Amino acid sequence: MTVDDPTRASSAPLLTGRGLTRTYRLPRPSPFQPGAVRHALIDADLDVAAGESVALIGESGSGKSTLVKLLLALDAPTAGSVTFDGRPVRPGRAAALRWFRRDTGVVLQDPYSSLDPRMRIRDTVAEPLRALSIDGDHRALVDEMLGRVGLTREHGDGYPHELSGGQRQRVAVARAVVHRPRLLVGDEPMSALDVTVRAQILALLRELRDDLGLSLLTVSHDIGLVQHLADRVAVLHDGRIVEQGAVDDVLRNPRHDYTRGLMASVPTLD
Numbered sequence: 001m002t003v004d005d006p007t008r009a010s011s012a013p014l015l016t017g018r019g020l021t022r023t024y025r026l027p028r029p030s031p032f033q034p035g036a037v038r039h040a041l042i043d044a045d046l047d048v049a050a051g052e053s054v055a056l057i058g059e060s061g062s063g064k065s066t067l068v069k070l071l072l073a074l075d076a077p078t079a080g081s082v083t084f085d086g087r088p089v090r091p092g093r094a095a096a097l098r099w100f101r102r103d104t105g106v107v108l109q110d111p112y113s114s115l116d117p118r119m120r121i122r123d124t125v126a127e128p129l130r131a132l133s134i135d136g137d138h139r140a141l142v143d144e145m146l147g148r149v150g151l152t153r154e155h156g157d158g159y160p161h162e163l164s165g166g167q168r169q170r171v172a173v174a175r176a177v178v179h180r181p182r183l184l185v186g187d188e189p190m191s192a193l194d195v196t197v198r199a200q201i202l203a204l205l206r207e208l209r210d211d212l213g214l215s216l217l218t219v220s221h222d223i224g225l226v227q228h229l230a231d232r233v234a235v236l237h238d239g240r241i242v243e244q245g246a247v248d249d250v251l252r253n254p255r256h257d258y259t260r261g262l263m264a265s266v267p268t269l270d
């Protein structure tokens with residue numbers, strides 16, 4: 001199957017979010033006044049089908065990371081629910097969520113802060129295998145994944161400070177998929193990278209998607225990346241999903257002001 005296969009999006013949802021809402025109570029300005037309520041996310045519905053690639057876009061503070069954290073059970077919603085493969089997903093004890101952690105992988109925004117500087121690359125990549133009690137030869141699994149992301153065994157023996165930014169991001173991707181999850185979630189996985197490295201990581205994600213059948217959920221500010229990687233896109237504005245649909249439909253015929261402005265700032269579509 002290729003990335004452009006239109007039948008992919010028609011399969012049953014793997015991940016669903018329904019009515020997801022997150023409010024924060026801000027600190028009291030004085031002991032006599034209640035803290036204000038901030039609505040970080042309001043009533044968001046989002047699906048990711050098996051094998052599908054979905055992008056989340058929207059300006060800073062629009063609620064993208066909040067939505068990702070709720071979908072990954074890294075934060076509890078004020079209202080709403082999440083399911084994966086039809087099973088409810090709620091933040092809780094690690095043991096109760098192990099099945100969900102096995103099926104998901106996460107790449108964070110800043111590749112440097114997400115790697116432990118005192119750990120060899122090999123051990124960093126192997127960590128999910130240990131933490132999730134995955135069967136098999138961990139060393140072989142790690143070496144295979146390092147190869148897939150274009151790194152060598154020698155890289156595996158080294159430490160994060162010995163790698164370039166792009167190589168570190170490859171390590172972050174390897175660690176996120178070493179246990180063969182069904183869904184890979186990236187919160188601006190490439191914002192720290194230059195254009196060339198971005199293109200390499202993008203190609204890598206597409207390859208992993210084709211080879212491992214991964215579903216992808218990617219937060220990005222980069223319209224080019226969204227066009228190349230995603231089947232569908234959801235646009236967030238002030239905590240609400242203001243439009244979502246096939247990437248071509250939403251980007252070529254944007255209905256919401258924010259999306260229109262976003263597209264107007266891009267020189268050409270193709």
Ligand SMILES: Nc1ncnc2c1ncn2[C@@H]1O[C@H](COP(=O)(O)OP(=O)(O)OP(=O)(O)O)[C@@H](O)[C@H]1O
Nearest residue numbers: 024038039040058059060061062063064065066067
């Ligand atoms: N712990 C918190 N306490 C209070 N408000 C918060 C907290 N976390 C997030 N918010 C608020 O929720 C809103 C959404 O934040 P979020 O991090 O989801 O935005 P974002 O779309 O990911 O932005 P960016 O593109 O800058 O990463 C913002 O107004 C933010 O200030």
Ligand SMILES: [Mg+2]
Nearest residue numbers: 064065066187
């Ligand atoms: Mg964010």
